[in-house]
Amino acid sequence: MALVVQKYGGSSVETAERIKRVAERIVETRKAGNDVVVAVSAMGDTTDDLLDLASQVAPVPPAREMDMLLTSGERISMSLLAMAIHALGAEARSYTGSQAGVITTSAHGKARIIDVTPGRIREALDQGAIAIVAGFQGVSQDSKEITTLGRGGTDTTAVALAAALNADVCEIYTDVDGVFSADPRIVPDAKHLEQITYEEMLEMAACGAKVLHLRSVEYARRNGMPIRVRSSFNNKPGTLVTGSMEDLAVEQALITGVAHDRSEAKITVTGVPDHPGVAARIFRVVADAELDIDMVVQNVSRAVSGRTDITFTLPRTGGPVAVAALDKAKPEIGFESVAYDEHVGKVSLIGAGMRSHPGVTATFCEALAKVGVNIEIISTSEIRISVICRDTQLDDAVRALHEAFDLGGDEEAVVYAGTGR
Amino acid sequence: MALVVQKYGGSSVETAERIKRVAERIVETRKAGNDVVVAVSAMGDTTDDLLDLASQVAPVPPAREMDMLLTSGERISMSLLAMAIHALGAEARSYTGSQAGVITTSAHGKARIIDVTPGRIREALDQGAIAIVAGFQGVSQDSKEITTLGRGGTDTTAVALAAALNADVCEIYTDVDGVFSADPRIVPDAKHLEQITYEEMLEMAACGAKVLHLRSVEYARRNGMPIRVRSSFNNKPGTLVTGSMEDLAVEQALITGVAHDRSEAKITVTGVPDHPGVAARIFRVVADAELDIDMVVQNVSRAVSGRTDITFTLPRTGGPVAVAALDKAKPEIGFESVAYDEHVGKVSLIGAGMRSHPGVTATFCEALAKVGVNIEIISTSEIRISVICRDTQLDDAVRALHEAFDLGGDEEAVVYAGTGR
Structure with a gap:
């Protein structure tokens, strides 16, 4: 008997009808002879509705209360899912993050899982029941307060449960085939990928592929837990995320795929005094505003003035805050000006095989040049090349790279409506 | 510094606007120098919406999951209320029933409070915060499962918290002045009553007065906790429920009030064999269907046939179930037929003073006779007389009794729309 952990996102349980369909799939898995644990998100728009209510009663709601409010969303979806399974004749019990032993840090709204102590889940499984666990939430280790994990939280809940229960596989159900x-x-x-390494999946996720959340892949890699990404609308096998680059066969494909991201903005700080520590002060200003910087370039110093320009990218949602923070710090740091540009896109080529193939960067740049895409920033890792270009040229860039590295499959991919969360 | 426990029902927190108004009242109480603990129900229609969702996914949802589902309602209202208080500059923290230490039996949907261990609530008060507690819910002592208390649960939560915290008063906010x-x-x-004993309030509540729930009054009496019933729409002092009949002054009013109830139905079982144990079997059939019987009459046995008729009343919602259960048991018990009548009303006269005034029953019956009301069943306690009559005559009966016992006040009472929950 295998132990399978399944994750269903908000769109999979958006309506009573969809909850019943998900219940059928879970019962099938159980009837096939598996123990089943399910992590579930809040129904479709629930979170937005709750956020709207909060904004009506308080301009800046305290984070503790916001977590208390939002966690009611999974409480609703998980109990309804357990009821729907029960109606199909199988036994199911729902558990909050706290009841399931999901122990986190105390950072409300962005807590991280420290430990999972799934005693009650094991007990439910031992008694032949299916365990339904609220995704996205936990309880803080020190103060026993209810916490939420932030974006992509339910993916992480599923992987963490799978690791703690020593499950055979963690299946992430979404609205694409993998x-x-x-x-x-x-x-x-x-091309649909049957299998991909954790490292490649991490780079894909970090570069804008929305199918899996970064933190859940990190968690799975650290614990060696295989993830299967599947569609909740069909029975295709999806994509298996597993194994390290070291395990890869020599004859594997050079390149895995092309990822893109439209969610970043570019900030250029000009006339920065070229002394040690000045760049650090700029990045400290951004960090103090709780914003994550992605790519960074520093131009060669202009010898005459002793000044340089620093350009970086960050999530577009944080752009105005970053600009305001920098403007405020301008007199103290002593740079000349801040330029903000949100009409940028990021395209990335990912492949474990590129490590041993020095020609990849050249082919990459040639392919973009051929379709007239100008590279504004370039950054590379061992298994990735990313560039920033005009957002209007992003689709061309994706297609050009996909073709230049001969990544196409034999059949057309099926595209579903809706988002992957 | 006094400790005040306040209870707000679903209609008081129906919208974001009302939540803000309730928050203002709570902050005023705090600013007046009191420690404040609040028990709150789910917002207006939340419970009905959740029940509707449940009925869409499962015909007979398991009670454990139903409790998990319904308790999300208070989670939403309590966190929003804490946010609204925070927005007014005071500190507030919300707690689930489990976090507040509300320990119950494990009967899902109708759990009873066994103990309250409000360690976290005391801690919040010690730190100067207002504590908001989810009404209607708790955690079972043995299995640590989430439970709900059934109808009127939030009143009981408030009184139980007040008793455990040794509060000075428990204020129940509703939509009437008391x-x-x-x-x-x-x-x-x-007439508005400034004060009433626990015993009288119990009889009033049991006879259809909806202002307070029976169980909460029982709990308050057992613990000697004064309850103040007040309107959340004005600053009138409301009615204080406190003290036993023994404490009453000799010159107190004979009669406290008239209560009425339109929620009962009458069942008559005819031709019942007049042997010991047959009536018990009839009531066992009804009890096994989980229905509570209110009033009972058994006619004098017809000597010729050795058979008798048994009439009883019960909540109208349970009528069809009771009739079906009795019909099924007919061959076994051997009675002749079951008659069902839901066009009945119940009117009751309550007053601690009637104990020592033997003329009350006579005056009662004369008053009803004078307005043509026929008494179908009569039942009395030490401080109450109740009769069943035609539902169309109920208003006449209430007015006739109110006048016969001279209960009227000097000014007209103000009537608000809405329900008392």
């Missing part, structure tokens, strides 16, 4: 060599909405012949 | 000598919608000159 991971593709590029977004099928941009590249019609994007 | 307890009246009769329903002001039927008797325009119904």
Whole structure:
């Protein structure tokens, strides 16, 4: 008997009808002879509705109360899912994050899982029941307060439960058939990937592929837990995320796929005094505003003035805050000006095989040049090349790279409506 | 510094706007120098919406999951209320029933409070915060499962918290100005009562006065906790429920008030074999269907046939179930037929003073006879007389009794729209 952990996101349980469909799939898995544990998100729009209510009663609600409010969303979906399973004749019990032993840090709204002590879940399984666990939430280790995990939290709940229970596999159900060599909405012949390493999946997720959340992949890699990304609308096997680059066969493909991201903005700080520590002060200003910087370039210093320019990218949602914070710090740091640009896109090529193939960067740049895409920033890792370009040229860039590295599949990918969360 | 426990029902927190108004009242109480603990129900229609969702996914949802589902309602209202208080500059923290230490039996949907261990609530008060507690819910002592207390649960939560915290008073906020000598919608000159004993309030509640729930009054009496019933729409002092009949002054009023109830139905079982144990079997059938019987009469046995008739009343919602259960048991018990009548009303006269005044029953019956009301069943306790009559005559009966015992006040009572929960 295998132990399977399944995750269903908000769109999979958006309505009573969809909850019943998910219940059927869970009962099938159980009837096939598996123990089943399910992590579930709040129903479709619940979180937005609750946020709207909060904004009506308080301009800046305390984070503790916001977590208390939002966790009611999974409480609703998980109990309804347990009822729907019960109606199909199987036994199911729902558990809050706290009851399931999901122990976190105390950072409300962005807590991290420290430990999982799933005693009650094991007990439910031992008694033949299916365990339904609220995703996205836990209880803080020190103060026993209810916490939420932030974006992508339910993916992480599922992987953490799977690791703690020593499950055979963690299945993440979404609205696409798995991971593709590029977004099928941009590249019609994007190839479906049967398997991908944790490292590649991490780079794909970090570069804008929305199918899995970064933190859940990190957690799975650290614990060696295989993830299967599947569609909740069909029975295709999806994509298996597992194994390290070291395990890869020599004849594996050079490149895995092309990822893109439209959510970043670019900030250029000009006339920065070229002394040690000045760049650090700029990044400290941004960090103090609780914003994450992605890519960074510093131009060669202008010898005459002793000044330089620093350009970086960050999530577009944080752009105005970053600009305001920098403007405020201008007199103290002594730079000349801040330029803000949100008409940028980021395209990335990911592949474990590129480590041993020095020609990849050249082919990459040639392919973009050929379709007239100008590279504004470039950054590379051992298994990734990313560039910032104009957002209007992003689709062209994705297609050009996909073709230049011959990533296409034989059949057209099927594209579903809706988001992957 | 006093410790005040306040209870707000679903209609008081129905919208974001009302939540803000309740928050203002709580902050005022705090600013007046009191420690404040609040028990709150789910917002207006939340419970009905959740029940509707449940009925869409499962015909007979398991009680454990139903409790998990319904308790999300208070989680939403309590966190929003804490946010609204925070927005007014005071500190507030919300706690689930489990976090507040509300320990119950494990009967899902109708759990009873066994103990309250409000360690976290005391801690919040010690730190100067207002504590908001989810009404209607707790955690079972043995299995640590989430439970709900059934109808009127939040009143009971408030009283139980007040008792455990040794509060100075428990204020129950509702949409009327307190307890009246009769329903002001039927008797325009119904008198507002400044004070009433626990015993009288119990009889009033048991006889249909909806202002306080029976169980909460029982709990308050057992613990000697004064309850103040007040309107959340004005600053009138309301009605104080406190003290036993023994404490009453000799010159107190004979009669406290008239209560009425339209929620019962009458069942008559005819041709019942007049042997010991047959009546018990009939009531066992009804009890096994989880229905509570209120009033009972058994006619004098017809000597010829050795058979008798048994008539009883019960909540109208349980009528069809009771009739079906009795019909099924007919061959086994051997009675002749079951008659069901839901066009009945119940009117009751309550007053601690009637114990020592033997003429009350006579005056009662004369008053009803004078307005043509026929008494179908009569039942009395030490401080109450109740009769069943035609439902169409109920208002006349209430007015006739109110006048016969001279219960009227000097000014007309103000009637608000809405329900008392």
